[in-house]
Amino acid sequence: AQTVTQSQPEMSVQEAETVTLSCTYDTSESNYYLFWYKQPPSRQMILVIRQEAYKQQNATENRFSVNFQKAAKSFSLKISDSQLGDTAMYFCAFLNRDDKIIFGKGTRLHILP
Amino acid sequence: ETGVTQSPTHLIKTRGQQVTLRCSSQSGHNTVSWYQQALGQGPQFIFQYYREEENGRGNFPPRFSGLQFPNYSSELNVNALELDDSALYLCASTHRRDGTEAFFGQGTRLTVV
Numbered sequence: 424a425q426t427v428t429q430s431q432p433e434m435s436v437q438e439a440e441t442v443t444l445s446c447t448y449d450t451s452e453s454n455y456y457l458f459w460y461k462q463p464p465s466r467q468m469i470l471v472i473r474q475e476a477y478k479q480q481n482a483t484e485n486r487f488s489v490n491f492q493k494a495a496k497s498f499s500l501k502i503s504d505s506q507l508g509d510t511a512m513y514f515c516a517f518l519n520r521d522d523k524i525i526f527g528k529g530t531r532l533h534i535l536p
Numbered sequence: 537e538t539g540v541t542q543s544p545t546h547l548i549k550t551r552g553q554q555v556t557l558r559c560s561s562q563s564g565h566n567t568v569s570w571y572q573q574a575l576g577q578g579p580q581f582i583f584q585y586y587r588e589e590e591n592g593r594g595n596f597p598p599r600f601s602g603l604q605f606p607n608y609s610s611e612l613n614v615n616a617l618e619l620d621d622s623a624l625y626l627c628a629s630t631h632r633r634d635g636t637e638a639f640f641g642q643g644t645r646l647t648v649v
Contacts, residue, residue: 427578465642466624466642466643466645467640467641467642467643468579468626468628468640469640470637470638473637514578514579518638521591521592522567522569522584522586522591522592522630523569523581523584523592523594524569524571524579524581524628524638525581526571526578526579526580527578528576528577528578529576529577529578
């Protein structure tokens with residue numbers, strides 16, 4: 424079975440600090456996509472960053488970057504210079520060959536002023 | 537905001553009733569997936585529609601059914617509502633299997649009493 428595990432249910436950091444959210448996944452597929460989604464209180468699921476499994480280079484989007492370790496099946500998200508607007512639920516997700524997105528249970532991130 | 541619109545945004549139903557939720561897909565996207573997100577959990581895949589045909593189903597009973605229309609919009613129907621069906625229902629619009637971003641609607645909050 425394909426699973427996504429987020430081991431940190433909740434985290435809090437001070438504004439401007441760097442925070443890393445952990446994610447591990449399990450799959451027998453060799454080519455797939457990994458995502459981090461942000462869900463603020465508005466409920467809209469927003470794509471933060473995407474990684475293609477066949478690319479060794481870690482994806483980066485402005486203050487957001489990932490550490491993708493394919494052999495370890497690890498996909499962590501680093502948020503640099505955190506901002507109050509980063510407060511949200513963050514979901515790690517995996518797109519399988521059947522086009523089904525499998526989500527982790529999420530990490531609730533609080534950015535404190 | 538994405539081009540995916542869900543209606544209604546909130547709904548209260550009585551146990552045993554039936555409900556229909558609606559989703560319009562992003563322009564150019566031919567695939568719609570539905571997810572159930574219980575409070576404090578990650579979204580769970582219900583099913584997916586591609587070109588008006590069901591294309592994969594998660595671990596949900598047959599009383600969860602759907603449709604996709606020629607314009608790629610979609611409906612989720614739930615019969616014989618149970619209290620555990622109370623959740624946020626999200627639809628996601630994608631262009632099949634190109635690994636690009638799935639655009640999510642803002643969700644329908646269903647409460648069964």
